[in-house]
Amino acid sequence: QSALTQPASVSGSPGQSITISCTGTSSDVGRFNYVSWYQQRPGKAPKLMIYDVTNRPSGVSNRFSGSKSGNTASLTISGLQPEDEADYYCSSYTSTSTPYVFGTGTKVTVL
């Protein structure tokens, strides 16, 4: 099971919106509506930001939203803020022998 594909980096200015893509296959992203997104700040553990493609856990800002089309999921951060600077990872259930897979990760930089 290969990692889901994400862009290595995405950047934006404060107040702008950015979108991070997460491309998988028909065995993972395309098959299940169980795509999640995690934020990881330097030296910290990951934090769940989105689950089941579009749902936000309690306490997560509504500036974060998720979507999916076919084999590609996306995370959009609206009204970009300096504290959004972090690495972001998508994940998905899979139908292969490894039941869960993460994306390659995207570094978000706030200019």
Place this chain on the structure above:
Amino acid sequence: EVQFLESGGGLVQPGGSLRLSCVASGLTFSSYAMSWVRQAPGKGLEWVSVISGSGASTYYADSVKGRFTISRDNFKNTLYLQMNSLRAEDTALYYCAKGLDYRLLDYDYWGQGTLVTVSS
């Protein structure tokens, strides 16, 4: 407050063994699936293994299948990962993570990790 504290990491030679522990507090431990996720230095996240709340079901990544064993002691609120036949590519920070709600996968609470270094 839900908290997890991992321990057991360290330096081990290739082919050696190590057992990681993750002690939980602030939750009914036996109600939740638990997983191990690792992160090699400067690299991305890699899912390793999951165990159901009762311990009856376990699943592994292909990369560790046959070498690693996940287990739990619900009386001690502790999750374990027995790692055998260690390789250089197993070098990573190992996190324990709690399953979201009552599902096996997706994680809403994480520990801070314990570092495993495999080197001669």
